[in-house]
Amino acid sequence: MIAHIRGQLLYKIPNYVVVDCGGVGYELWISVTTFTELGEVGSEVRLHVHTHVREDALQLFGFYEVTEKLLFEKLLTISGIGPKLAITVLSGITADRLVAAIRGGDHGTLTKIPGIGKKTAERVVLELKDKMEGLAGAVPVSGSATPSLGATAEDVLSALVNLGYPRPIAQKAVESAAKDSAVSADFEKLFRAAMAAVR
Incomplete structure (x- = not known):
């Protein structure tokens, strides 16, 4: 089980990076939030990792902040939410707003996220509302410069x-x-x- 990676950033596009660790390149799926926090190609990166194992695939999902990883793993416990949709959710809303929406039972905010319908939003609130303790306010807003x-x-x-x-x-x-x-x-x-x- 891979839980953390530190290495050189070889390649990055939104949603996807390759990190070189000791001569081995690991591909990781990432959220937009994590993408905005990463440095330039060639820089050293540290990512918290969720290893997702299926019968036909082994996928790694990387997170700049451990809070985002915890939210991702909580979303995976919801019926109908797989890793791809969980990453889409974390790309469509900041972690703080997601936690606030779940705690406040704000179905309207949740259904604005692509892939989240009314029933899924209701399940997310019902099953995660009491499991958000300690998660709010832990993900900083990126202060990195933006390109043209x-x-x-x-x-x-x-x-x-x-x-x-x-x-x-x-x-x-x-x-x-x-x-x-x-x-x-x-x-x-x-x-x-x-x-x-x-x-």
């Missing part, structure tokens, strides 16, 4: 396509969201605005 608008928009488009959205629809959503200068240069803000627009 063009690069930011391309990264957001790549993230949406990797999450399963058709490229033409994703591109329209990104272009629409990028019209707002308040979010256009910030990856995380633009990504969430585009996700809202793609629905």
